[in-house]
Amino acid sequence: MEDVVLMEIIERYLNGAMLPEEKAYFEQLRKNTPEIDQMVVEHKLFLQQMDVYAEHTGLKHSLHEVHNSLLMKGEIYEGGEISARGKVIQLYHRYKKVIAIAASIAGITALVISGLISYFSPSVNNNQLQQLSGDVAILKNEIKRAQKSSTAVETAAPAPTVLSTGTAFLIDGKGYLVTNAHVLKGSGAIVVNNRGQEFDAKIVHIDQEKDLAVLKINDDDYKPVNSLPYGIKKSNVQLGEELYTLGYPRDEIVYNLGYLSAESGFNGDTASCQISISANRGNSGGPVFNKNGEIVGILSTRQMAADGVVFAVKAKGIYHLVDELKKNDTSFQKIKIPSSSSVKGLNRVDQIKEVEDYIFLVKAYNE
Amino acid sequence: MASFWVTFIVVLVLKTAKVKSDTNEQVLLRGLVNNDSKAIETIYKDNFNMIQAFILNNNGTYDDARDIFQEAVITLYEKAKSESFVLTSQIKTYIYSVCRRLWLKRLQQMGRYISAPDGIEETVPVEEDMEIHEKRNADFMIMDRAMNSLGEPCKSLLEAYYIQRKGMTEISVEFGYTNADNAKNQKYKCLMRLKKLFFTQYNIGE
Structure with missing residues (x-):
């Protein structure tokens, strides 16, 4: 321990870090103690060597660094391969400024061009948009035609007279159903419930403009229901609200989940809305439920060009349709559309169990 | 050529x-x-x-x-x-x-x-300078050998103190000693070993 302290003192002495009195005292001690004197001399020599060592190490390090950096810059060469790589770097160093100027000119040019494009683009874009919408409209017609022919082929074997299928749901327990107008291709229809029971139905009213239609079950087997579990909602759905649908893309009832993706329908049609959901032929006319089990729309068309873009007629349209009906014919005064849902608090599975009995498969045929 | x-x-x-x-x-x-x-x-x-x-x-x-x-x-x-x-x-x-x-x-x-x-x-x-340089170089090699045969952490410790001229407190933090006194003790031991290694070679050279 003492040696440690002594060494520290010697180092401080040799580094000149001592105060004058301390130094004088230590020099006195050196004179009187030959061992300490010897230690100081030896350590001084050692420290000098250490300094030289430190300097040389530092210098060697700097030399290496300079050597490597010059190699990188291509100022010096060490053999073919390295010089080839060095040349590229050398060229870079030489033309750095030129490259910078060229890059900035290119940047400015790009900015000017993009500026010009964005200045002239609105009108051009509009044209394209209109053209595009025209295309989609044509597409829609083609889809409709394809739908017609394919369903005709599909159903040709079991019942040759069936022209199209779709989905319908009760709006009044007495047997009034709502579906899409485009579902009803023929002059008559039969509706099938989810247990496979078939009922004769009569087309009461078709509104091609709204793409809505009303059917009335005219069958002795049908037992009128007092109240429906779901209500039909007049107000609009909020963007992003979760929605689900039940329908008959096949003979069995199929459930699908989605959300409201736009408040208006195709081409800004405010009578309908856009839903992101998976839907197929046969889903047409199917009810769209919100999470409370209220019907908010009737699934009608989908956009072929985009995935999962489906349009639904807003449920408000049902009220308009029925009002129109009542105006024209007093025999429909008794139709009462349910406005409140009794399945509100239930979970999804139980909601479906309650409502699925009132959703029918529609088969339109020619008498 | x-x-x-x-x-x-x-x-x-x-x-x-x-x-x-x-x-x-x-x-x-x-x-x-x-x-x-x-x-x-x-x-x-x-x-x-x-x-x-x-x-x-x-x-x-x-x-x-x-x-x-x-x-x-x-x-x-x-x-x-x-x-x-x-x-x-x-x-x-x-x-x-x-x-x-x-x-x-x-x-x-x-x-x-x-x-x-x-x-x-x-x-x-340049003969005179070369002689001085050779002597210096020999000394350098002795120190270099001594340093390299010290082993770690002695080598790094002494380098930090004598070459990079770091303070004892900084060194104790860097090397993980609990305090500067412990680092000082360790440095002393390393220094003694280095001096022994160095002077054995150095005196032979003389």
């Missing part, structure tokens, strides 16, 4: 002798003494290619050229640092002279002595 580089060297030497002013050289040497990387880079750029050409043309490799040149710069550094320093020649001439001596000596050691053409290119007597 030989005649080519001879003329090459002559042209270079004559050209630079005219262009370079003495004050410029003094600035460079001061920079070298202060370990200024800009000065080192300039000296390197101005002289290395000439030395490399010399070494390569005399049975040397790229690595030899680098070693010899760097050793010459160290010699120049030592000379510039000494109090009685007077540079009587151009830096280029001095470096060339040292490199030439060093390389001929190394060729001799390898038993592949080739009489390098002398005469046309300018050289200055």
